[in-house]
Amino acid sequence: RNWIADIQTQMGRSNESRWAPRPMDIDILLWGETCLDNPVLTIPHAGMQQRGFVLTPLLALEPRLQVPGLGDKTILDWSRELAHHIPLWMGILNLTPDSFSDGGQFTAWTQIEPHVDAMVAAGAHIIDIGAESTRPGATPISDEQEWSRLAPVLERLLAKYQPQLLRPLLSVDTYHPEVARKALELGVDIINDVSGLSSPAMRELACSSDKDWIAMHYVSIPARKDKTLPPDCDPVDVVEAWLLQQLESWDKAGLNLSRIIFDPGIGFGKDGLQSLKLLQQAARFRRHGVRVLMGHSRKSFMKNFSALDVTDKDLTTLGASLNLCAQGVDIIRVHNIPMHTSAYRGWAHLVAP
Structure with missing residues (x-):
């Protein structure tokens, strides 16, 4: 019995020709180590390694996974070969009174909720929540x-979004282990550690933990203008x-490297x-088997080639x-999500498929 065909029929799909438009489609991408090839079903799904919309969610689940029958390459390796790699967008929520860009703007729930809702509506995949400024001169x-x-x-964001099937992931930006532990116990998805674990x-x-961990390269926390690379x-x-x-x-400590996201620490x-x-x-940085995040948004070095106002x-x-999209960066962390996702859609529709 073809269970897939039964489900598709129940959902309103008729027997169109193979490449005809259809209201819904079910594909089995992977089934453990199974390799199957017959007129009805092919597993792993044919051509899955060439499709950005398939590889992007797989990257979030298991970036170092090797696809049965396709050699030693990982999902991350396959994604690097795509002409058009689809990034995840991380929106920034600063609860601090002294952040360099938007300190003090989001301290009450009446300010926070519409800001987060706007980012999610615009296509943010992750919301990164920070409560301590790490800008130069910040007080720990x-x-x-x-x-x-x-x-x-x-607590309020988790209560609001956890019941939703297609919800944003929630990340906590902290370098304090006790804060990270409490956040994980509450149910957050990612810990963003600016001290690089x-x-x-x-x-x-x-x-x-089975959650994702962002590890950032740093020289000092908070950042100091007098303490930089040579x-x-x-x-x-x-x-x-x-x-x-x-x-x-x-790796020697037993950390699952599939759960690591690397941030070069702009x-x-x-x-x-x-x-x-x-x-x-x-x-x-993508050649080393971990996902890469870039957090360059509104950084002060941009004053060298732009005005100082936020816009x-x-x-x-x-x-x-x-440019980072074209380079295949996996996660892009920015303040203005609506501007970025709108521009990205226009850009993505003009690049080579």
Whole structure:
């Protein structure tokens, strides 16, 4: 009995010709290690490794997965070969009174809810929530202070979005292990650690978790203008060497590398030219078997080639973001989600399929 055909018929699909338009379609992409090829069903699905709309969700689930019958390449390897790789968009929600761009704008639920709703409606796949500023000169706060800002907002966002089938993932931007632990217990999907999992307690938490972890390269937390990479170094070489060292360390510690997302740390211990070079060569980091996130939005180094107002910074950020799309970056973290997703749709429809 063809269960797939039965379901399609119940959903209103008739027996059209093979390539005719149809109201719905069911494909089985993978079934464990099964390889099947007959007139009715092919598993793995033929050509799945050539389709961005298939690989993008698989990247979020298991980026290091090898497709049975297709050799040693991983999902991440296949996605690197696509002319058009589809990124995930991460929207920023700062609950801080002193963030460099929008500090103090989102401290009450009446401000927070419409802002998050607008990002989700515009196509944000992830909402990254931070409650401690890491800008240059920021004053560090305690675990208790950070959690007092985060907890009520997380509880309301989780209550609102968790029941939804197609919901945004919720990420917490913290380098405090105790805050990360509490956030995971509440039910968040991602921990965004700007200290690159440098804390033994944070690494231990990551090893025992099945959630995703963003590990950022940094020089100091908070960022300091007087503490940067040497001016005569190649920042891409330095950051790449750090990543390789960490990957070896994380692997030995038992951390599931499929759950790691790497952030080169634009503006964190890099001067303006070094940040630009990291953006220019973002694709280079994708060859190491982990997903790559870029967080360049409204960063101060953009004043070197744009005005200081927020609108112009958003436009400059957008220009860089479309270049990152072309480089195949997996996750792009920005403040202005509606501007980015609208521009991306126009850009994506003109690039080669």
